[in-house]
Every structure is written in structure tokens, then in C-alpha cells.
Amino acid sequence: MTRTGVRADARIVARADGRGGTALPVLDGSGPLAPRRTRGNGVEARVVVVGAMSGPLGGDRFTLNARVEEGARLHLGSAAATLALPGQAPGEARYDVRLDVADGAELHWLPEQLISATGSDLRVTTMAELAAGARLVLREEQVLGRAGERPGLLTTRLTLRVAGRTVLDQQLSCGPGAPGGWDGPAALAGHRTVGQLLVVRPEFAEHPPAPRMLGDHAALMPLPGPAALVTALAPDALRLRRVLEEGRALLG
Structure with a gap:
């Protein structure tokens, strides 16, 4: 790794193949980002991103772009799991x-956990950009x-836009250097793991799921849109x- 860190990009495009399946042109x-196709179910294409190197380390810049067409x-x-570690290059x-x-397309983005190690930054x-008739299941841990x-x-930021409208834009910072109170009773309250599950279905626009608690420290909430x-x-x-x-089972 150089003093400026590693730059890595991955690009995935999924396209209907005209025979009821999905191709990956x-x-x-x-x-470090190596996408690999695995066995699907005939209609759905499956891709796994393999970490070919350690990281991200300090100064690294990783970018993953996935587009699912109609x-x-x-x-x-x-x-x-992705392990964030300190590195020799300066900066985060x-x-x-x-x-x-796209309309009539569906994406499940379900990576393994992200682990924040001591000294990392x-x-x-x-950013998820969906057409009005798109479907999404997204999990972050x-x-x-x-x-x-x-x-x-x-620091994590999750943004969802549906048909050009921002439905969700939230940011969370944890660890040394984060704003005060991140581990207090109004935030993580001493817990070591935090996660989000975001589900977008067009039918939620007319029939949103009811809000409910899932145990003592989890909640399901409808968003102002089909999500x-x-x-x-x-x-x-x-x-x-x-x-x-x-929560995923409850949301179908």
C-alpha cells in the first residue's frame, strides 16, 4: 500500500436476459473488491463480493456501484465480514x-457485518436510488x-431516494472522536452492535406496515413512502x- 492508500472499484450491472432470467453484462x-457470480435460482442472479486484500485501511477509497435494470x-x-483497520496512510x-x-427490478443488498477495529477511521x-416500481431489501450491520x-x-450514512424523492437520510457516528453521547442511554446504551434493515415495496405506498417493537431494543417503522x-x-x-x-420475515 502506498502513502495515499488503495483505490478500488467494483461495477455490477444486472439485466433481464429475455428468457425469464437475469444476466450480468x-x-x-x-x-480488494472482487465480485464473483454464484449459483442463482434461474430468475435471480447472485453475486458475492470477495475481499482480495485486508481493509479498508486508513487512506483507502473503496467504491461499489450496482445497477439493476428493468x-x-x-x-x-x-x-x-469487512474489517476496518488502522493503516500507514493518513486520513480516514x-x-x-x-x-x-429500475422500475420492475429488484435488488437484495445483504453484506456481512462491518467490524470497526481499534485505531481505525x-x-x-x-446511496440507493430507486424508480417508483423498484424493490429493495438492504441490510447493514x-x-x-x-x-x-x-x-x-x-461514521455511516444511509440515503434512500424513490422516484426522485428523498425517503430516508440518516447518519450515525460511533467510537473515539464521535459526537458526545454516542454510547449513552439516548443512543447505543452500551450495546456493541447496531443494524438497519430497509425494505422498499411499491405496495407499501398504499398499505404501509404497522409500527411495532421487536423486543426491547429494535423497532419496525414505516417511512413516508413505499418503504x-x-x-x-x-x-x-x-x-x-x-x-x-x-423484521425481514415480517416485511415479506
């Missing part, structure tokens, strides 16, 4: 995810520190995943 990656279905995940690391879903931005260690500084959000806290990654999967 673009499946490119560089450096009539296509894509299931996109990662092969393993960045991981930018851009998702673009990572900013993650996820953050783990604050490995076992027995304090976390690094982690719903589950936000959860948990003491560990296993229990966080269980709560988010419960």
Missing part, C-alpha cells in the same frame, strides 16, 4: 456504495470492536442478525 472489480433481479452480498478510509434500481456512505477491544471511529425501516441494537452480532431477520 458488467461484473468488474479491482484491488425486469432484472439481483442478490448481492459479501463473502466475509472511505467505502461508498451506490445502488440504482472509516466513513461508509450508502456494524460491530463496534473485536472481542475485548474498543472500536475505532465509524419500511427496522433499526436494532444488540450485545453481539448473532443476536443482531436474529432481530433483523425477524
Whole structure:
């Protein structure tokens, strides 16, 4: 790695193949981001992003772009957890995810957990741009520190736009250097993991799901548009995943 850090990009385009399935005319990656097609179910294409190197480290810049065209279905995940580590290059690391879903298309973005290790400084931005008739299932899970260690500084921003309208734009900062109170009773309250599940379905515009609690530290909330959000806290990654999967089952 150089003093300026590593630059890595991945591009994925999913397109209906005209036979009831989904083709992948673009499946490119560089450096640490290596997208690989796996076995799908005939209609849906499946892609796993493999981490070919450690990171992101300080100074790294990762970008992942996925576009799902009309009539296509894509299931996109990662092969393993992403581990944010301190690096030799100065400054924060960045991981930018851009998702673009057309009318009549569907995307599931379900990466494994993001772990913020001591001394790391990572900013993650996820922007989902959907047409009015698009469908999306998006899961984010953050783990604050490995076992027995304090976390690094982690800032995440999640933005959803449907038919040109902003439906959700939220940011969370945790760890040393984050705004005061991030670990207090009004925020994480000592929990080590936090996660979001975002589901967009056109039918939610007319029939939104009812708000409800999912245990003591998770809630399902309809958003002002064809979307719903589950936000959860948990003491560990296993229990966080269980709560988010419960929300996913409720939202279909």
C-alpha cells in the first residue's frame, strides 16, 4: 500500500436476459473488491463480493456501484465480514456504495457485518436510488470492536431516494472522536452492535406496515413512502442478525 492508500472499484450491472432470467453484462472489480457470480435460482442472479486484500485501511477509497435494470433481479452480498483497520496512510478510509434500481427490478443488498477495529477511521456512505416500481431489501450491520477491544471511529450514512424523492437520510457516528453521547442511554446504551434493515415495496405506498417493537431494543417503522425501516441494537452480532431477520420475515 502506498502513502495515499488503495483505490478500488467494483461495477455490477444486472439485466433481464429475455428468457425469464437475469444476466450480468458488467461484473468488474479491482484491488480488494472482487465480485464473483454464484449459483442463482434461474430468475435471480447472485453475486458475492470477495475481499482480495485486508481493509479498508486508513487512506483507502473503496467504491461499489450496482445497477439493476428493468425486469432484472439481483442478490448481492459479501463473502466475509469487512474489517476496518488502522493503516500507514493518513486520513480516514472511505467505502461508498451506490445502488440504482429500475422500475420492475429488484435488488437484495445483504453484506456481512462491518467490524470497526481499534485505531481505525472509516466513513461508509450508502446511496440507493430507486424508480417508483423498484424493490429493495438492504441490510447493514456494524460491530463496534473485536472481542475485548474498543472500536475505532465509524461514521455511516444511509440515503434512500424513490422516484426522485428523498425517503430516508440518516447518519450515525460511533467510537473515539464521535459526537458526545454516542454510547449513552439516548443512543447505543452500551450495546456493541447496531443494524438497519430497509425494505422498499411499491405496495407499501398504499398499505404501509404497522409500527411495532421487536423486543426491547429494535423497532419496525414505516417511512413516508413505499418503504419500511427496522433499526436494532444488540450485545453481539448473532443476536443482531436474529432481530433483523425477524423484521425481514415480517416485511415479506
